[in-house]
Amino acid sequence: MRKEILRRNTRQREIILEELRKVKSHPAANEVFRIVRRRIPNISFSTVYRNLNLLRDDGYVLELTCGKYSCRYDGTVSNHYHFYCLKCKRVFDIEGPVLKDMDKGVSKKTNFKVIYHRMDFYGYCKGCK
């Protein structure tokens, strides 16, 4: 990916990316902070935020937006979908094929460049329905 400004390799950024790639969830910035602090106890919140923005700009992580507050970050390329229970508010992973064709279809239809998509199902889980 294109870098607009020279980047220096720092332990902080390295470890943030490393941890983000390890985890299967999509942690919010404050959760990334909590995770990374286990390895760099005195890392600051702003360092985490700044590096998440740099990693996003450089294409190393995806920035997902899913709440009123808080972005979530995805260190993996492989996509999967989510199911949100309207009652108990839990979030479940949905296994199964990701519709990559949709991206091409939307690209053709709109003449936009589609990078990825997300799909969220809403309803009631086994215990709540």
Add this chain to the structure above:
Amino acid sequence: MRKEILRRNTRQREIILEELRKVKSHPAANEVFRIVRRRIPNISFSTVYRNLNLLRDDGYVLELTCGKYSCRYDGTVSNHYHFYCLKCKRVFDIEGPVLKDMDKGVSKKTNFKVIYHRMDFYGYCKGCK
């Protein structure tokens, strides 16, 4: 849609919904505030926020999450997808068939009750790519 608590009709909520249905863009809460204030000059910010939440709970508007700050609101509830430009942050409606079959597929696979889904495409719009 189901209302959990009795709602009273107020001029503020009425006008917020009215304006939201007029506009083709997907305004953030502060933009809704700006628009509505033209008709109710002394309306407060918190009234706008509270009513956007109520209208969302009652199914009258869609709450789109698309930035670090700020949700955006859509006065058209009928099913359609959205495209988010990663650069200019604008939101576009995607016309075209909604994949109702997916709901059934996920229902079968998970044994959850799927009510609806949303699909969000991310990338760069015509002017930004």
Add this chain to the structure above:
DNA sequence: TTAATTGCAAAACTTTTGCAACGCT
């Protein structure tokens, strides 16, 4: 050396909440 990066604190910004007054029903 030099300029990107860090940690800290404060600022900026969005959204929620507590409360007395107001106004639907």
Add this chain to the structure above:
DNA sequence: AGCGTTGCAAAAGTTTTGCAATTAA
């Protein structure tokens, strides 16, 4: 009357920024 709603101000939560000190290249 009863209680949902409003407007105001303050609080809460997330993200950014200013700055001196570090540190990678």
